[in-house]
Amino acid sequence: MSALNGPVMCIVGARPNFMKMAPILRALAEHQPPLPALLVHTGQHYDASMSDQLFTDLRLPRPDINLEVGSGSHAVQTAEVMKRFEPAMDEHKPSCVLVVGDVNSTLACTLVAVKKGVPVVHVEAGLRSWDRRMPEEINRVLTDQVADRLYTTERSALANLLREGVAEERVCFAGNVMIDSLLSNRPHARPPADTLAAHGADPALVRAAGGYGVVTLHRPSNVDDAATLSSLLGVLREVSERLPLVFALHPRTRGNIERFGLQHLVDNGRMALLPPQGYLEMLGLMAGATVVLTDSGGLQEETTALGVPCLTLRENTERPITVDEGTNTMVGRDVQAIRDGVSAILAGQGKSGRVPENWDGRAAERIAADLYRWLQAGAG
Numbered sequence: 061m062s063a064l065n066g067p068v069m070c071i072v073g074a075r076p077n078f079m080k081m082a083p084i085l086r087a088l089a090e091h092q093p094p095l096p097a098l099l100v101h102t103g104q105h106y107d108a109s110m111s112d113q114l115f116t117d118l119r120l121p122r123p124d125i126n127l128e129v130g131s132g133s134h135a136v137q138t139a140e141v142m143k144r145f146e147p148a149m150d151e152h153k154p155s156c157v158l159v160v161g162d163v164n165s166t167l168a169c170t171l172v173a174v175k176k177g178v179p180v181v182h183v184e185a186g187l188r189s190w191d192r193r194m195p196e197e198i199n200r201v202l203t204d205q206v207a208d209r210l211y212t213t214e215r216s217a218l219a220n221l222l223r224e225g226v227a228e229e230r231v232c233f234a235g236n237v238m239i240d241s242l243l244s245n246r247p248h249a250r251p252p253a254d255t256l257a258a259h260g261a262d263p264a265l266v267r268a269a270g271g272y273g274v275v276t277l278h279r280p281s282n283v284d285d286a287a288t289l290s291s292l293l294g295v296l297r298e299v300s301e302r303l304p305l306v307f308a309l310h311p312r313t314r315g316n317i318e319r320f321g322l323q324h325l326v327d328n329g330r331m332a333l334l335p336p337q338g339y340l341e342m343l344g345l346m347a348g349a350t351v352v353l354t355d356s357g358g359l360q361e362e363t364t365a366l367g368v369p370c371l372t373l374r375e376n377t378e379r380p381i382t383v384d385e386g387t388n389t390m391v392g393r394d395v396q397a398i399r400d401g402v403s404a405i406l407a408g409q410g411k412s413g414r415v416p417e418n419w420d421g422r423a424a425e426r427i428a429a430d431l432y433r434w435l436q437a438g439a440g
């Protein structure tokens with residue numbers, strides 16, 4: 061029996077979901093025959109800079125449904141998404157619910173769907189940091205346990221899933237949809253100097269002969285504790301004396317810098333402090349950077365695809381291929397490791413890496429083709 065009897069309900073909630081969903085929606089529409097889709101935005105991220113701008117940059121259609129949940133504790137946010145998503149499912153009777161990544165909205169919609177007997181499709185399955193203190197790790201493990209069809213971005217993910225008892229037939233190595241977005245948008249990336257000028261920062265910082273670095277930090281483990289944040293900002297200040305930095309500040313990080321009184325660490329005239337950037341701005345900034353310092357999951361992959369050295373300020377990564385084959389080096393929160401990592405890159409010893417298998421701009425197309433076959437075969 062075919063399960064192609066309703067739309068694919070596609071869920072986005074937070075910033076890193078948008079660049080993954082854009083190519084999937086296009087591939088579903090371009091598949092022959094097209095797969096009908098409905099876009100649901102949970103509203104987990106709601107600021108213009110965290111959400112609306114990315115919709116514009118990525119040419120995402122306006123969401124068909126916006127659940128407008130906003131911020132809250134993990135429990136409140138997850139529960140609100142669940143409460144508001146259930147009636148939307150009842151109304152639209154999807155053939156399946158497609159979730160991406162590892163944010164709270166991913167897990168919340170998965171739980172609603174699976175308990176209603178509607179198949180769940182997880183894109184970017186099987187990544188593991190093995191660190192259960194990360195909320196994203198809990199979201200990943202639980203989503204994968206109950207998802208019916210799992211699309212992976214790197215081969216190590218299958219081994220992780222098999223270890224957790226997921227049947228191999230449920231898993232398909234599709235590649236990395238985020239890199240689909242990166243490759244299709246690369247020609248439209250905004251020049252870094254324009255981005256700085258647009259925010260009243262000195263464009264000369266990114267035109268300096270020695271290059272510039274890009275920084276993003278937002279993990280609670282890095283920014284919610286005053287001593288940790290102070291130590292990281294201290295070493296970034298030191299780094300900025302050697303290499304000017306462009307720091308795109310997540311609202312959580314900006315708030316904590318103010319709350320902990322740490323502004324003095326970032327005001328040396330060598331760091332451009334910007335609000336969260338649009339997709340095309342961030343792409344331009346990364347592509348032109350000498351080094352990216354980050355705790356983001358997505359940036360680890362994007363720098364690998366761009367061939368730009370990345371220093372990841374975390375103890376672990378759920379994306380090991382970026383270290384094994386790509387340009388990523390894990391430096392944790394160790395100030396000496398951060399200093400040494402930057403020194404090596406400035407000495408021309410940064411990793412150049414290679415682009416991993418199936419990060420070729422066609423992952424979404426493979427997902428649409430497989431999803432069609434799978435739904436037609438009854439989504440079993």
Ligand code: UD1
Nearest residue numbers: 074075076104105106107110131132163164195196311312
């Ligand atoms: C979420 C994801 C994380 C992802 C990150 C990207 C989870 C568990 N975490 O973390 O995996 O890497 O998004 O940004 O889902 N806020 C605003 N405006 C917004 C959204 C948030 O000001 O549009 C502020 C609020 O104070 C909020 C805080 O940021 O409490 C955190 O937002 P939240 O969605 O809870 O988690 P993120 O840290 O953004």
